[in-house]
Amino acid sequence: MSVNYAGIALVLNCGSSSVKYQVVDTTQEEPLAVGLVERVDNHAEAIQQIIASLDEPGSGVTLADLTVVGHRVVQGGAEFSAPTIIDDEVEKKIAVLATLAPLHNPPNLAGISAARAAFPNIPHVAIFDTAFHATLPEAAYTYAIDRRVAAEHGVRRYGFHGTSHSYVSRETARLMGKQVEDLNTIVLHLGNGASATAVKAGKSVDTSMGLTPLEGLVMGTRSGDIDPAVVTHLARTAGMTVDEVDTLLNRQSGMLGLTGYSDMRDVNDAIDAGSHEAKVAMDVYCRRIRGYIGQYYAQLGHLDAVTFTAGVGENDDVVRAGSLEGLEELGIKIDLERNAGRKKQPTLISADDSRIQVWVIPTNEEREIATQSVAAVS
Structure with a gap:
């Protein structure tokens, strides 16, 4: 406690x-x-x-x-x-x-x-930002490359958005009337940068961002997961430098690269206007999230809650519904009326018969930093 x-x-x-x-x-x-x-x-x-x-x-x-x-x-x-x-x-x-x-x-x-x-x-x-993920087991933070190279250059999974994942997982437990030590949660921090974290008994056991914030989910301008050979392929066939590929994957990819828009509100407007590219991009975005939910469900073994947070997670009901579509057999079912609209307050959006609760909880990273800082000097 x-x-x-x-x-x-x-x-x-x-x-x-x-x-x-x-x-x-x-x-x-x-x-x-x-x-x-x-x-x-x-x-x-x-x-x-x-x-x-x-x-x-x-x-x-x-x-x-x-x-x-x-x-x-x-x-x-x-x-x-x-x-x-x-x-x-x-x-x-x-x-x-x-x-x-x-x-x-x-x-x-x-x-x-x-x-x-x-x-x-x-x-x-x-x-x-990385500290909350210091509890990752070795199998979760280790990349399958030469160990000597990895050790020499610090190549491993670090994870990010730690203050947000810490705050939101603890708030999820509080709102469910449980101790965080008794809860398994998947937290989806969806903003311009986006990450998913599996939280078991209050500790991070897996997270989608890696050595840098580039890995994992599709983001506003970042590609997320991609075949590493894309880098060498573009260097060889397009003559791109390392810096040019880095710029491409971090600043010119994600939703921006797929639609021309990094803001999900603009993507939704484009979908409503009949854009095929925007619809496909949204499907890619939500499909990636669903994949991580399934992966982390398997890692946790038992799941009590899925929680959305950050700008997109708190405000985009289309993303929330699309990210959980088809997961009813896993015990995850949202109520479309509860899900509708922006959520400025913590809101339960799962259906009454959903075995796993689904929450939208506004993050508060500044308060988490304040709480941890005061505790550190008390």
């Missing part, structure tokens, strides 16, 4: 050109403050803008009351498997791990350095 610690956390999610932030009192349901600094050229200046905003009268925040600063860090590698209090040595290790997440860890680290300078007397905690 988890222990709820009380505290106030400033949560920072630092990207290359923006910094999202929230101030969360873990004893209150709603955040004290929410904000975004865009067009960031200098993370130190962005942190100062945040401080100035929170210092304004009526902000609802007293900076002196902060317990901790919690930082989202995408890649923790095999080094970090839990919330970690940040010191100079931890910063150096996060920098080394940038080879596994070159687009994410450097701006995460820049935000950490700037925030530690701005708040030198408050503990800072790194919450890693």
Whole structure:
């Protein structure tokens, strides 16, 4: 059973050109403050803008009351498997791990350095996207390539969206009136980036993203699972460089590559307008999800719930229905009326006679980061 610690956390999610932030009192349901600094050229200046905003009268925040600063860090590698209090040595290790997440860890680290300078007397905690998946069994994280090569270059499954999968799996248990340790859940985090995770007794035992966030489900601009030989095939026949293939698979594929749209709302509009390409793309998208549900059902052995979350999962009833179509024999059956429309609150969408419950639960990664950060310093 988890222990709820009380505290106030400033949560920072630092990207290359923006910094999202929230101030969360873990004893209150709603955040004290929410904000975004865009067009960031200098993370130190962005942190100062945040401080100035929170210092304004009526902000609802007293900076002196902060317990901790919690930082989202995408890649923790095999080094970090839990919330970690940040010191100079931890910063150096996060920098080394940038080879596994070159687009994410450097701006995460820049935000950490700037925030530690701005708040030198408050503990800072790194919450890693990969940490929730540190419980993966060896057979789940091991790729079938030469072990020496894999070990030398850190090639293994790490998984991502860990804070979301952790929060949503725990919320699923709470809403079902059970302890998370007594529940097996498949969490479907479907946004522009998308991942599926099998959660057994509160622990991740399999997840769809791998060494990078490219593997797994079809996404807004990412291909998801693909024959690795596509890379060498395009290099040989199209003369594409490694960087060009990387751009293709990460930024020009997925729903964008299939339809011209990365936003699922536009894809649905195209389907309604009679687009064959959009309809096929939606079928590919949902078919991939169904495949992972079946795979993880088999890995778990027993399944209590399937939960949708994130932008697409919370708002697209077409995707939810399509992802579970034909799974009635597995004990998964949704109620079309319950499923209809966007879900801003936790909603049970399975039919009364569905053996496995199906939920839509809005994710709250910032609150999860705040909760874990406060616990780490309590």
